[in-house]
Amino acid sequence: MPTSRRPIVLSRYLALAWCGLVVYGSLHPFSGWRDTGASPIAFLEGGWPRYWTVFDLVSNVVVYLPLGFFLVLAMHRLPGRFTALVLAVLLGGGLSFGMETVQTWLPSRVPSNLDLVCNTLGTLLGALWGHVVGPRIFARLSELEHRLIAQVPHAELGLTLLGLWLLVQLSPETLLFGTGDLRQLLGLPGAVPFAAESFVLIEAAITAFNAVAVGLIVRLLCAQLAAAYLVVPIFFLAALAVSAIAAAILVNPAEAFAWLTPGARLGLIVGGVALLPAMALPALARTMIACLALVMGLVLVNLAPHNPYSLAALAVWRQGHFLNFNGLTRLVSTLWPFLTLPFLLLTLRRT
Template sequence: MPHHERSPVLLSRYLALAWLGLIVYGSLHPFSGWRTTGDSPVAFLDGGWPRYWTVFDLLANVAVYVPLGLFLTLALRSLPWRFTAPILAVLLAAGVSFGLETVQTWLPSRVPSNVDLACNALGGLLGAIWAQAVGPRLFARIMEIEHRLIAPIPHAELGLTLLGLWLLVPLSPETLLFGAGDLRQLLGFSSDLPFVAESFVVIEASITTLNALTVGLMLSMLAARRVAAYIIVPLFLLLGLIVRTLAAAILIGPGEALAWLTPGAQSGLLNAIVLLPLLLLLPPTPRLMLAAVALLAGTVLVNLAPPNPYSAAALATWRQGHFLNFNGLTRLVATLWPFLTLPFLLLTSRRQ
């Protein structure tokens, strides 16, 4: 089957899996304090209306499952009979919610609720209806756009999914700009390098540059035409900066919207602006290999960097509230992104 005919289904499957992983993590975070209550894990089904609830919680529970219902319906679209995909999508979304609500019985920080289950199932239903209503037109549009803009390279759909996940990396205001792959908190170790302002600026600039090069080169490989890459790459990196700015303004305060624009970040962005146009002139395989090297180097530097004083200040002023689980989710994505992306780059370069 030609690449441009099968990719919308593959892309939907990748997006469905990615969104499912985000839902599972967000529903069970922080994955600690597990205990047995002695109650039945499905006792929440007989519970009444929860004592503590807000309209925000109800709408959030619905909204989170709308994309899952949408992606699942599109991913199952090749099944026979036109209503098979939406029915299975709704059942799967409701089943996922039921399973997560059941597991939350053993988490002291989470309260399983039949109302949450109903809202999640409603979200899956709305997503399935949306996909069923716009699915044919959406698929035709995706095929048209991909044929014009996306290069027919192996695993292109996976690359698009990874780039979509990358937009979660700048959402954590306590991390260095574009910094990803920090394993220190996950593995419980810290850097022995002391904080020195001059050297920290160099490290921060290097991390920003290397990660911007990785994303830019990776995106250029997915572009069907090299000329288009010179437009798409800067626009995508600019989108990452906009996400960073909005996240800082919302999560910390409007006055901190541009606090991330430190001398190190400015130098790193300037380096990327100078280097990327030159590197985009290289043939495909060297570009992919350079992207892999930049990704590895940036990940190593992130784990060697001394503690960032801005990170401590950001966390001190950040009232996480409803964003507590969201912060854990974005931090996990930022931690794992390089290790999910490296196999894609290596596999793609091997097939070039």
């Protein structure tokens, strides 16, 4: 793929991913659908909402801001100076209108013309931001990808998946680096009873396997081995920082490092030691190891018993405004390995 095309393709992946996140957050929890007999566009004629907060207004603007930004970058090559800007605002506003309309059938959601205005405003601000800084962003991205990003198939998809993996770390409910837990989604009980000694080992194995898989994906996308030995630790430090900040904000500042359990610490050490030689292996071997590590982590996270101590700590968590956000991160965590494994298999086939 030509160098000048890759940033545009990446922005399309990001716009599509963000659109999916917005749809999920707007319609969560996808239950209790009913027909009230009201027109789905009746909210357009409604007055000022009776119940609203500044947090709601700001969050409605902020959530759609990245969508407008990514859409403008994705349509950067369209003819006309303001074509991408206008289309981005129309698409963002159309998506918001569709979500507000569908919310008519959800008892837990209240469609609002004020939400529509805030969402469209957020799209407009993001689109203006992308329109102003877009050319400089493309020039910078083209320079960075030429030096840092390997010429592997679907590298843009890999970068998007890594961004989603960082989003998973915002959930205080998941084990460190643990993804793919289907039990809550399918309503399945724990496979084995909890025992402190075995749980430490299981947690360590989950952390280690996922660290190896994710680290090798980062290595796969790095053009230079020397750069990978710098980028991979920085990426994991960023993930740990996200976990700490999320725990401090969503749960309690005193619980900022509650996720750094003995099992997690052991898993980080084992995973780091295993990554050092694995990153220097040939591309085919690295991709196969990443696939195996991802599958092993997926199996273990579905076999791991529920930790009663973590459940007790989370019982005091009042999700409030973050209820939909928490459902979103949980869904991304569940689906992530099932989205990543096909990417690795495609890369393995080309390798």
